[in-house]
Amino acid sequence: MRVALGQLDMVWENQAASLKKAEEMVAEAAREKCDLIVFPEMAFTGFSINLDKVGEDKSCSATKAEVVSMAQTYGIGIAYGWAALPSPGEKKGRNLFTLIDAQGVEVGEYAKLHPFSYGMEHETYCPGDQVVTFPYLGRQVALFICYDLRFPEIFHIAARKADVMMVIANWPAMRSAHWQTLLRARAIETQSYVVGVNCVGERDGDFYSGDSMAVDCIGNILGQISGREGVLVCELEDRAWRLREKFATAKDRREDFYRGFFR
Template sequence: MRVGLAQMDLVWENKEENIKKAEQMIIDAVKKQIDYLLFPEMSLTGFSMNVNVIGEKKDKSETLEVFSEFGKRYNVFIGIGYVEKRKEKAYNRYAIINPNGEVLIDYAKIHPFSYGEEGIYYTGGSKIEKADIKGVQTVPFICYDLRFPEVFQIASKDSCFITIAANWPKQRREHWITLLKARAIENQCYIAGVNRVGIGNGLEYSGDSMIISPYGEILSKNIEGEGIISADIDVTFALSYRNDFCLKKDRKEQLYLQLFHRPV
C-alpha cells in the first residue's frame, strides 16, 4: 500500500479555503498512485479551541460529507481530522474514509493537550480504533497521543502501521522527530506522522511530516512547506522483522501492571 502525507499550511478556521487546498492535494496524490492520503489534525481549521464556531454534529458533519464525496470521486482512502461539537466538551476526531465514501473509523483523541488548554474545551476518547486498508491493519492517533507509549504498545499487538495526525509546534520539533522514531523502533511497526506548516493563532509549525520503517529509518520526509510525501508500507517485511527479533514476547505486562499499582 502506498501512503501519502498531505503537509498543509492550514488557513486558520477557514474550512472553505482548506477544502479547496485539500481537494487539490487529493488530485495530486492520485496522480502519484497513492492509496491512502492523510491530512493533519483538525484538517480544515487548525488547532482551534473555538468549538462553537468550528464544531460539527457527528451525524451532520460537513467535513465527513465533503471528504466522503472526495473518497468516491477520486477512488482513494482519506484520513481527515475534525471537531465534533457536543452538549458538554467536544471531541477532537480523526476519521478514515474509504473509496466508497464510507467512514471506516472515527477516532476520538484519547489525550487532550492540557498544557495548551485543549482539556478545557475537549474531552478524551476511550477507544483505540483500527481499520483494514488494502490488507494493512491501521490505527490512527492524534498529536499529543504520541507522548504516551502505552497506547502504541496496545495498538501494535495486531497492527503494523500506526499514524499520527498533528498540529505540532516548531519549538518542540525535536520531540516530534525523536518520538516518532522511538514509536517505530519499540513497536516494530511503520509510523506515519503528518504535521501542518505555517502560522496558526500565533504559533509556527515546522511540518517534518515523515514515514518511518520498523527499523526506525526515515523512508520519506518533508522538512518545510506544503506538499505530499509518500512511501510503500510492506506488512510482510514488518511481520518478518518481528518474527526474527521477537521483542514483544519478552514484554512482562502483568509485572508492569503490578509495578504500576504498587506504591513507590
C-alpha cells in the same frame, strides 16, 4: 500500501478555504496512485478550541461530506482530523481522526485519548476511550492524534493488532525534535510503520514546521517533508510482522510487571 502525507498549511478556522487546498493535494496523491492520503489534526481549521466555530456535528458534518465526495471522486482513501461538537448529554467536544476509504465509507474513527492539557485542550475536548485499530487494504491500521504520541503504552496496545500507526498533529515547530524522535521511537519500539502528518505554517501565533514523515518498522525514515506545504508519497512495505517474528521484542515485554506500577 502507498500513502500520501498531505502536509497542509490550512487556513485558520476556515474549512472551505482549507478544503480547497486539500483537494489539490488529494488530486496530486491520486495521480501518484496512492491508496490513501492523510491530513493533519483538525486538518481544515487548524487546532482551535473555538468549538463553536470549528466543531461539527458528528451526524451531519459538512466537512465529512466534502471529504467523502473527494474520496469518491479521486478514488483514494482520505484520513483527516476534525473537531466534533459535544454529543447529546456531553459538555465537551471530541478531537477526532477519521479515515474514509476510496469508496467514501468511513472505516475508522478515533477520538484523541490524551487531550493536551498544557494547551487547555481538555477544557474543550473530552478524551477518547479506546485504542482504535481496523483493517485497511490488507493491513491493520491504528489511529492516533498529536499528543498521544508521547504515550507509548497505547502504541504498544495498538501494536498487538496493527502494523501501521497513523499519527496526525498540529505539532509546533519549537518541539519539532520531539515529534521526529517520538515518531521513530514508536516505530522502533512497536516494530510498526508509523506515518506522522503535521501541519505547516503559522496559525494563531504558533509556528509549525511540518516534518511529516513515514518511518519503517526498523526505524528508517522513508521520507520526510519539512518547512513547506506539499505531499510526500511513501510506500509502506509489509514487513513488520515478519520482523516481529524474527526479532520478537514484544514477547519480552513484561506487562504484568509494568501493571503493578500503574495501579
